Amino acid sequence: MTATRVLVLNSGSSSLKYQLLDMRDSSRLAAGLVERIGEQTSRLKHTPLASGGDAREADGPIADHDAALKAVAQELSRDGLGLDSPDLAAIGHRVVHGGMFFTEPTVIDDAVIAEIERLIPVAPLHNPANLTGIRTARALRPDLPQVAVFDTAFHTTMPESAARYAIDPRIADRHRIRRYGFHGTSHAYVSRATAALLGRAPEDVNVIVLHLGNGASASAVRGGRCVDTSMGLTPLEGLVMGTRSGDLDPAVIFHLARVGGMSMDEIDTLLNKRSGLFGLCGDNDMREIRRRIDEGDEAAALAFDIYVHRLKKYIGAYYAVLGTVDAVAFTAGVGENAAPVREAAVAGLEGLGLAVDPERNAVRGDRPRIVSPDSARVAVAVVPTDEELEIATQTYALVGKNT
Template identity: 50%
Template sequence: MSYVLVINSGSSSIKFQIVDPSAGATDTPLVSGLVEKIGEFRGGLTIKHNGEKHEHVLTIPNHTAGFKRAFAELDRLGCGPTQLDINAVGHRIVHGGTIFSEPVLLDETVVSTLRELIPLAPLHNPANIDGIEVARRLLPNLPHVGVFDTAYFSDLPDSAAVYAIEKSLREEYHIRRYGFHGTSHEFIAGELHKQFDQPAEEINHITLHLGNGASASAVRGGKPIDTSMGMTPLEGLVMGTRCGSIDPGIIFHLYREVGLSIDGIDKLLNKRSGMKGLAGSNDFRDIHQMIKDGSQDAQLALDVYVTQLRRILGSYMIQLGRVDAIAFTAGVGENDPVLRRLALADLENFGVKLDDSRNESVGEGVQLISTDDSPTRVYVVPTNEELAIAQKVDRLVG
């Protein structure tokens, strides 16, 4: 059996899995691991293998040390990249700009191009590139493949992708809606279409990827026609620590009146806003408990989140005209029945009928949570971005 090593390299963490590309969506990967708090005094390495969790507390100064330590521990457990039949290494890359719309073999030319795209994703692409370069040095005999979060939305209609600013600036600085979480949205579309007898070309659906980062997509006949994230992952829905869509004038106000620097505003809107900024926590389990304890801030945070979610959901329903299915996915979407109920409240006249019992008792795999007579079916669909990346990599390298 051949596997794909899937790597998601962040600025202070490395997530990885060793995946069988032929596995099912809910199958447990052979190996999953996390290197965290890179560059801090007290870091950590966690590996799950054969139903056991192996945890280590240690200092990890940089990505090179993180990869080396992780691979050494995998070797000790007998499941290292050189001990198994690893077919290729797949790298999650956040931003492919307008250049990369398909998975690509990573070489020096491609990595150089990725560096040119850093201004489009300064918080993400540098860490992705670090992971690519270190992994290629440590595993030089394997093909390395880049899979892009933006690829699924690369063919958005111009009416959805173009921002209403001066044409020359848009074109020179590649300003447009790119969309993110594309690997997840595409995976959910594939899982969702299995629930219908019609071909994908005849199905319209909306996917709500609700995790710490959150995004929505409207898909007509198998092709996305709109998505909530924009040139960066900051636009759209309220998220764990990101504000989502706000009046752009707020940025000018924070700069002129409050005296925040551009970097300070960037950090505020990306790291200290969203649910964390509203309620002090970006964990929905905390939010619900705080509401039970009488917190008005937590109640307001949930209300703001749901209002923005319904605002985008409603606009997508109008754009599609006919919605055959709505899918909830990712950590919050898959595990929070209260949020799902609030998001779909009072939509019966629009063809959405939630079954409260099904919504409260979601099991494993794809689960129908609407009533049997609901014109629009509602599903909870577990996402598996690592499996989706592994499958794309496997198709490219054979």
């Protein structure tokens, strides 16, 4: 019997997200989250989707990722979906940074782990946690194929003119400094789903993808291949985000160190955790910002305007990069749910063929949909992202034929 299930793991520093999918029809059999790993107040929430049962929650100390995955395995076993099942084809792991070495999903072995470790200096917050999940899963199922799917892989098709910073290439190469981009699984999935929404093949479509969550990034996708993206060496570059500044004059860092007397760690914290929408108005939840705007809050209004201004600049820039655009696709938490953001982002861009229909834009749903008028030259779409399905699809495509 052919194994058709894939377990997707997304390991954070103190969390473990997971989904179990059946790749015969891409259905979800179970999903859950372990959070606050390593604390006395750890929590596991497990939802048995295949049976339609109620979510189960358990509170109590979970010491480490090994204990977390064992607890997940126990919950799955209660539903007859255990890690020892012969139906399990592989485990797919989200890995944030793959550098230039990993350009596609990769079966994990010791050499792959060593290379992911070497990339820790350019992804110190993410790759260590991803490695912890990989090592834990390999220890539990050493006989099972484990696949790394990299956030950066989709962006490795960028030409050097887009990927290189204008600094001494010898220094850049020595320290692996270049624009890698992130959210690649989302950009890959959404660009293909947008083409399908238009009834066209991905290779025949140019799409600007706007992944707008607490972290936010844009990409220019020509014929299914990324040719530019807003995040760079790290996820700090680009759009205004929930707590990240996005694009910034590099001299601001020198100024804060020399004149402000701030340490590098303090500046890092400022730009990554205390900037963006949160730094501007004290909130990083777009729903709360819009509520405050409706009440006349000037700080929230300015934060929203700065957010939209940067977003609009990237739409225009990527329009220029692509030359012709078939669709602009909004995705992730803000992109999928904040109609005012979509409306404001394309306002004034009618000359580029962009507009939203107010009634269509106001409709909420979990299916891909067009929110631009029928007469618009460029489609404006809302396309819910599905990074777990993308990871599972890539994982199964790599190992499924051998199971």
